[in-house]
Amino acid sequence: MKRLNIETVVGLFVLLGIACLAWLSVKLGKLEIVGGDxxxxxxxxxxxxxxxxxxxxxxxxxxxxxxxxxxxxxxxxxxxxxxxxxxxxxxxxxxxxxxxxxxxxxxxxxxxxxxxxxxxxxxxxxxxxxxxxxxxxxxxxxxxxxx
Amino acid sequence: MAALAETIGKRALEAIHRMGRMTVFLYRSAAALFIPPYRVRRIVKQVHFIGVKSLFVIVLTAAFTGMVLGLQGYYTLRKFGSEGLLGSAVALSLIRELGPVLSALMVTGRAGSALTAEIGIMRIGEQIDSLESMGIDPVKFIVTPRLLGAVVSVPLLTAIFDVVGILGGYLVGVKLLGVNAGVFFGQMEASVEWKDVANGFVKSLIFGLIIAWVCTFKGYFTGRGAEGVSQSTTSAVVLSSVLILVSDYFLTSVLL
Structure with missing residues (x-):
């Protein structure tokens, strides 16, 4: 397998981090991104x-x-x-x-x-x-x- | 008596001088962020070094922290017959305190020490002086990418720490000790509020800044020779760990 270059790895890391943050704030923190009805x-x-x-x-x-x-x-x-x-x-x-x-x-x-x-x-x-x-x-x- | 006063005065002036230098250093490295060229590749490299390479140790410590919280929380809560609150206990302690603090401490140990040693060796190898003689601002070239890298990486690592820790607590609490999975997550969702997550995020941003600030400063103004670098590496780790724990108290009292 070709070794992933730095940009890809960092991109994946940032995405993973943001996904975790999103889960914490939306699911647990009940943050409403769209106002809701x-x-x-x-x-x-x-x-x-x-x-x-x-x-x-x-x-x-x-x-x-x-x-x-x-x-x-x-x-x-x-x-x-x-x-x-x-x-x-x-x-x-x-x-x-x-x-x-x-x-x-x-x-x-x-x-x-x-x-x-x-x-x-x-x-x-x-x-x-x-x-x-x-x-x-x-x-x-x-x-x-x-x- | 006069000698005593002189000693105290000298110490106080030195301390103020050092704090002033650190503040000016932080200002210089942060201000360089807005001056082109931006050198995105160098920042990406630092996010890789501080963030991606810390991932393994963060996941490992997070899993065990969550697991031990599950274990301790279960046996404490069982005395009151409220094992159902285990999810809240694990999630709240991770999101509010343990996630930001422990991941900042792990990053200090793994990446902060390396930052100080690296920059310190650049200093004693006269690489910083040669950058200056070529007309390149060494603070912008060396310090700024590391500062931004840490400020970006630490909050993301903290978020990963929180999630992995909650999964660790789930593993022990639900799979091993038999708390109901629905109750575990239901109580967690009911008790964690958006403010908790936001406060943890603010904390981790500030901790990231503290780590990069202290560690690059100590490396940039290192003493002479190998001994100087080893001393500044030690004091960088000690100072940033202490600052993280002290500022955590004050941040909590202000944010709460």
Whole structure:
């Protein structure tokens, strides 16, 4: 076999390196090179404790988007979510913050409603359930309702 | 008392002088990058020397680093019954810390020492002086391609290190110890964020710069004779390794 010249070897090396970098950033880092088809939706929670930008938004356990940002508005947590396009959200959709397992990550679960009217892009989900405070629940259970 | 003050003052001035020289040297070699002729072939040759020839040792260390992370992580996480997090533990520690730092240290040992020795022998063999007498800027001719070669090679080597390390962790965690493959990669994807990858990349760029900078500087201003070259090679490896580890802390605290 003819010995590869330096340029070819370096070219292969650079390609290999870039391929590894691309795998890390696109597959693991979830970098979106093309913007993707996402629709923004707001939801206002009384408490978004434990929720972080980037966590997934699910309907019936299926990943349909992610939390983009969490900001404070009127002393409530305003959570901006990006939902994949083509998924209709009814006006009476319920957004709730759930925990995966007992001590797992938090995520947002959407329960579809029955209304005919849909939430427009950039609209707000009115019905929300905040994060369950496990410690408070356990405390309540142990000490009765003496809180 | 006055003698003590004088000694301290002298040392301090010397240290500042040395740092200044290094900074000026870095500026000269980096500025020469934008002056034609660009001599692409010389840069390609350095990428070959620093990058391609380090590939074997990087793949080897990456595989074993990933494997030992898989092993250690598994036995630690098992105590808490959360073996499923093994993928996150392996990937995050590799991408954030171990990938950039270990590959930079390996490149320092393999290529950095060779850079110093090569340039040092050019210096004591008066090849650098003869370049100068021919009207060729030796910094541009010798140092700049090595600087660029390292800055290009080290991030790519780090990316390869990360991927091979993750595969090593997969091999031990999933194939040997029986963590579920879907959970392993699912947790990994859930916990690694774009910021982690970007921070690791920035780190490796800076480490590449540090390696080339320190090693070429030490070679370029080497002492006399074979002893001088051996001394500057040693101090180049020590200084760049120390700088990599120290700057890693500060980079982490700034980037995080």
């Amino acid at each position: 996402y629709v923004p939706v707001h939801a206002e929670f009384a408490s978004a404790s434990g929720l972080k930008p980037g966590v997934s938004v699910e309907i019936a356990g299926v990943d349909v988007g992610k939390v983009e940002s969490i900001t404070l508005r009127n002393y409530k947590a305003d959570v901006l979510m990006k939902i994949r396009g083509g998924i209709d959200l009814q006006e009476d959709t319920i957004a709730s913050i759930r925990t995966r397992g007992l001590i797992g990550d938090k995520f947002v679960n959407l329960s579809p409603g029955a209304s005919d009217r849909l939430i427009p892009p950039g609209g707000k989900i009115r019905e929300t359930e905040s994060a369950v405070d496990l410690e408070a629940l356990i405390g309540e259970f142990i000490h009765g309702s003496a809180k």
